[in-house]
Amino acid sequence: MARIGFLGLGIMGRAMAANLIKAGFEVTVWNRSAEKCAPLVAQGAKQGATPREVAASCDFTIAMLADPAAARETVFGAEGVLAGIGEGRGYIDMSTVDDATAREIAAAIAGHGGRFLEAPVSGTKKPAEEGTLVILAAGDESLYEEAGAAFDKLGKKRVFLGEVGQGARMKLVVNMIMGSMMVALSEGLALGLKGNLDGAQILDVIEAGAMACPMFKGKGPMLLQDDATTSFPLKHMQKDLRLALALSEELGQSLQAASAANEVFKRANIAGHGDDDIAAVYRVVK
Structure with a gap:
């Protein structure tokens, strides 16, 4: 099974990460408030010290963050995803951001040798807990296919919408x-x-x-x-x-x-x- 990173353990993220752990994936989690990692570590996750460390150690990394500012900081910060991506590893941003932010992150990830997929979701806390989200993906189609087994544990429906920006x-x-x-x-x-x-x-x-x-x-x-x-x-x-x-x-x-x-x-x-x-x-x- 794929090694999956998960960044952002808010209302949505912690439920989604928990579903991946239950499904048997090897999951490494990170959150800006590190104490939020503890319940997931107790369920079997590993804990990463920084987004860079998580991205460097996983086949692909999922982010579920609050807004465009948080999405950019997690990628472009000194210990961000961009510093750890490369060698074909994948980055999947499931946050709700504007299309310009999605394209900016996509270009940066590709420029460092990684693959990018935006995959915002339709659904709130209960669908996140039940694994019945609707996943709206766009970007690198090979990464979409690679992440399919994980997406199917997170959602009841997933669609591929083409080029980056269309998911947003x-x-x-x-x-x-x-x-x-x-x-x-x-x-x-x-x-x-x-x-x-x-x-x-x-x-x-x-x-x-x-x-x-x-x-x-x-x-x-x-x-x-x-x-x-x-x-x-x-x-x-x-x-x-x-x-x-x-x-x-x-x-x-x-x-x-x-x-x-x-x-x-x-x-x-x-x-x-x-x-x-x-x-x-x-x-x-x-």
Whole structure:
């Protein structure tokens, strides 16, 4: 089995790395806060001291990081991936970043003799734990094939989208729609409750019709119960909306609903809900 590095052990990363360990892969983990490695080491992982060390010792290394800044630092830092890549080893960035960041990292990895694949995922904490993510890959197709067995332990579906940047674009489109839907659900429930409708009945009616979807089924009760237990941090959704709007500027596409949704998420972030779940957007809507 492949020797796999895993960088970034946040809500998503630690669940994903755990699934690879359970599947029998030899996994070496690293996290900026080193103490987060301990539970995975207890499950059988090795611990790397730096991204450079991990990349140099593994067949391919996966990163699951918070944002473009973290993605760049992990690659370009003094003890970053770039210093350890080479000899055909692979680097797979599963973080949600903009397409320009993905292309910048891809060029640097290739320039040092490595192979690069972007593979952002659609899904939050529970799908990460269950291994039912949707993996949106683009870049080096040989690395995509080599990582296939690992991807199949992380997700229920994987697609190859071609050249680097297309994975990032697909992920931003998906999350832009998700963010807009969360605002719409929040506004619908807020309006209905003020109109003396029963919140559970609103959700039942939605579930019975054309708008039924797993997200509404999962998040709807959280809104009604004021439960913002984090599976997808609100600040990360706002970041993704911001990146989608930047892409719209680049491509000349108007995004009126997404622009409005971004302002709602921005208000929630400013109000101190950034580390709460995206369900906390309801707190500023109502």
